[in-house]
Amino acid sequence: MDSRPDIEQLKDAVDLVHVVSQRVQLERKGRHYVGLCPFHEERTPSFNVSPEHRAAKCWGCGWKGDAFDFLAATQGRELRDVLKEHLRDHGGVAPPQRRHAPARPAGNTFPPREEVAQLWADAMPLGSEPAAVDYVRSRPEALNVDQLDDLHLLAVLPHNAVLPAWASIGGVPWNRHPAAFRLVTPMWGGLGDLVTVHVRPLHRGSAGPKALPPGRGMGRVRGAVFADLVARHMLAGTSIGGVPYAEWTAALDVVVVEGEPHFWWQASRNGAGWGPAVGTVLGAPPRWMATVGVINGSWTKDLAARIPSTAVVHLATHDDEAGNRYAAEIAATLPAHDCRRQGVRNA
Numbered sequence: 001m002d003s004r005p006d007i008e009q010l011k012d013a014v015d016l017v018h019v020v021s022q023r024v025q026l027e028r029k030g031r032h033y034v035g036l037c038p039f040h041e042e043r044t045p046s047f048n049v050s051p052e053h054r055a056a057k058c059w060g061c062g063w064k065g066d067a068f069d070f071l072a073a074t075q076g077r078e079l080r081d082v083l084k085e086h087l088r089d090h091g092g093v094a095p096p097q098r099r100h101a102p103a104r105p106a107g108n109t110f111p112p113r114e115e116v117a118q119l120w121a122d123a124m125p126l127g128s129e130p131a132a133v134d135y136v137r138s139r140p141e142a143l144n145v146d147q148l149d150d151l152h153l154l155a156v157l158p159h160n161a162v163l164p165a166w167a168s169i170g171g172v173p174w175n176r177h178p179a180a181f182r183l184v185t186p187m188w189g190g191l192g193d194l195v196t197v198h199v200r201p202l203h204r205g206s207a208g209p210k211a212l213p214p215g216r217g218m219g220r221v222r223g224a225v226f227a228d229l230v231a232r233h234m235l236a237g238t239s240i241g242g243v244p245y246a247e248w249t250a251a252l253d254v255v256v257v258e259g260e261p262h263f264w265w266q267a268s269r270n271g272a273g274w275g276p277a278v279g280t281v282l283g284a285p286p287r288w289m290a291t292v293g294v295i296n297g298s299w300t301k302d303l304a305a306r307i308p309s310t311a312v313v314h315l316a317t318h319d320d321e322a323g324n325r326y327a328a329e330i331a332a333t334l335p336a337h338d339c340r341r342q343g344v345r346n347a
Contacts, residue, residue, distance in 0.1 A: 043322030192236030226293030263293030
């Protein structure tokens with residue numbers, strides 16, 4: 001007689017809330033738990049976890065599954081491999097179920113630096129891919145392909161490139177996925193170093209996530225931001241074109257925006273970083289401009305510490321409940337700065 005536990009027995013023995021809470025910060029709502037979906041970008045929690053039914057579902061993107069489906073999807077692996085590993089690690093016996101409050105996500109890290117650098121180095125200019133040009137022109141922000149390419153704000157992954165294992169969704173490489181997750185935007189750490197990337201599908205309106213971090217437990221975004229050239233010099237604390245750090249940061253405006261599209265637009269508008277500051281009167285002395293883009297959970301006190309106290313900080317997150325909350329949280333980490341709220345419409 002086959003004594004191996006069947007799938008339903010395994011599901012019964014695994015604490016779904018504990019599994020999900022390793023990647024999602026959950027809040028209890030009655031008999032359920034809710035949090036921000038890890039499979040698409042959102043500001044209002046729509047990811048629902050039901051311990052009673054041993055299932056999770058996102059009411060935003062439609063993803064649903066049990067604990068093993070969740071592990072497979074977030075780690076970019078096949079379901080059968082997750083099940084085999086679970087049985088191997090537990091000697092073919094389902095472990096006792098944990099019963100405790102959900103913890104904050106743990107074990108999430110950045111991908112290997114050299115692999116991130118190589119992926120970004122291999123990415124092509126937008127202008128070389130007609131589908132990428134169409135995507136940019138279809139967006140409501142009136143983006144300019146040449147500006148985006150000249151400023152190296154985002155690029156497109158080659159369709160035939162061999163990608164690292166973490167650059168996948170459901171085991172399928174980003175660039176081979178039906179939605180073509182090939183639009184890549186780099187994210188930078190607190191020292192101005194390239195630490196990770198975010199990707200978006202070339203086909204707007206396609207089913208599934210509209211933006212993705214790396215998979216396989218390497219989707220960390222905390223402590224990473226989108227940053228233009230001036231912002232990267234600010235984070236690194238370095239001179240620009242021979243101008244000492246202390247000199248150019250004495251006349252600096254930092255614009256903090258929310259999400260990749262608004263980052264692309266604002267950074268393009270600022271150009272190379274030299275021009276009238278947002279909100280200043282035309283004809284005023286020129287100031288350096290730095291554009292920083294944040295996503296949910298990315299801002300930290302360490303990043304705030306990289307903004308010089310002489311800078312004027314423009315908090316241009318979305319003009320909605322979530323955007324106002326982000327702005328307040330960021331301002332709270334900059335008590336010595338001149339912070340100015342400048343909400344923008346979410347396109």
